[in-house]
Amino acid sequence: MPELPEVESLRLSLKPYIVGKTIQSVIVHKPKLVSSAGTVRTPSEQKKREFETKLVNKKILDITRVAKNMIIHLDSEEIILVHLKMTGQLVYQEQGSPAILGGHPIELSESTLPNKHSHIIFTLNEGVMYYNDIRMFGYVLLYPNIDILYQEGHFEAIGLDPLDNNFTYEYLLKALKKKKSKLKSVLLGQSIVTGLGNIYADEACFQARILPYRLASSLKPKEVKALYNAIVSIISKAVAMGGSSVANYIMADGSRGTYAREHNVYGKAGLPCNVCGNPLQKMIINSRTTVFCKFCQK
Numbered sequence: 001m002p003e004l005p006e007v008e009s010l011r012l013s014l015k016p017y018i019v020g021k022t023i024q025s026v027i028v029h030k031p032k033l034v035s036s037a038g039t040v041r042t043p044s045e046q047k048k049r050e051f052e053t054k055l056v057n058k059k060i061l062d063i064t065r066v067a068k069n070m071i072i073h074l075d076s077e078e079i080i081l082v083h084l085k086m087t088g089q090l091v092y093q094e095q096g097s098p099a100i101l102g103g104h105p106i107e108l109s110e111s112t113l114p115n116k117h118s119h120i121i122f123t124l125n126e127g128v129m130y131y132n133d134i135r136m137f138g139y140v141l142l143y144p145n146i147d148i149l150y151q152e153g154h155f156e157a158i159g160l161d162p163l164d165n166n167f168t169y170e171y172l173l174k175a176l177k178k179k180k181s182k183l184k185s186v187l188l189g190q191s192i193v194t195g196l197g198n199i200y201a202d203e204a205c206f207q208a209r210i211l212p213y214r215l216a217s218s219l220k221p222k223e224v225k226a227l228y229n230a231i232v233s234i235i236s237k238a239v240a241m242g243g244s245s246v247a248n249y250i251m252a253d254g255s256r257g258t259y260a261r262e263h264n265v266y267g268k269a270g271l272p273c274n275v276c277g278n279p280l281q282k283m284i285i286n287s288r289t290t291v292f293c294k295f296c297q298k
C-alpha cells in the first residue's frame, strides 16, 4: 500500500511530462476501474464510453494531490481522479525513450508496454500514459469539475497534509487534545493529519520519543512539538528520497525509493534499537503491527 510520500514522488515526477499535453484518445479495457470507487463495483459500459469520448482533445493543465488521490486537471474544468490503492501504477512513455514508471512495481511493465495489466491507455499528442493495476482495487474517475468531489464529501474525513502550510504545531496541539484514543490509531485515522500510514506513523512516534499506545489527549505541549517536527521532517525526507522501497514502490524515473534505509522501527520488531540497543517491541493497534522502543519512547 503506497503511503503519501510514494504518491507525492510519483506526482512530482510525472508533472513535467504530462502537463501541457493533449489527450488524443483513451482506451478502457476494464470498465469497472472508471465506473466507481469502493470495494464492490459494477462495471458501467456507459461510464466507460463517457470516459473514452469526453477526454478526447482535452489538454492537461496540472496534476495535484489530496492525500493519496492524484487529480489531473483538464482545460475543460473536468478532472480525472486517480487512486492507485494496493497495486496500481502510472507509466508514461515517449517513443524511443525509456518509460517513466511510478507506483507499484510491475515487472512486466519494465519490458513490455502495454501489457496484460494495462487497463487504461491515454494516448497524448506526445507520449502514452498507462494505468496498470494487478489486483484492480484502484480507480480512475472522471468528474465535471473539482467542486463536485468536495460536494460529494469525497475528502470529508481527510485531515491536513503534513506538507500544507496550515499544518502547524498549534493545529496539532488543539486537534490531539480532543482525541481520547491511542496516538497511533489517531495518526492512522487520517482525520487530523493525512498520509501517515503504518510505516510513517511508527517512525514519527519513535523520532518524537512517544509511545504509540499513549492516549493522544495525554501528550504534553513539548511532546506535541516533537511529534509535529518528526512528522514534517520524516514526510519531507521520504518524498525527497522517493518513498520507501519496502512498500515496493518505484519512482517515476524508474529508480527505487530509498527511504527504507532510514527506517528505525518499521518492520524491525525484535531487532536492537538504533539508539539504545535494546530489542524493539511490537503490539497490534487498529489491527496493524506497531513497533516501538519501550526504553527510548515515553
Ligand SMILES: [Zn+2]
Binding pocket: 273, 274, 275, 276, 277, 278, 293, 294, 295, 296, 297
Ligand atoms: Zn531504544
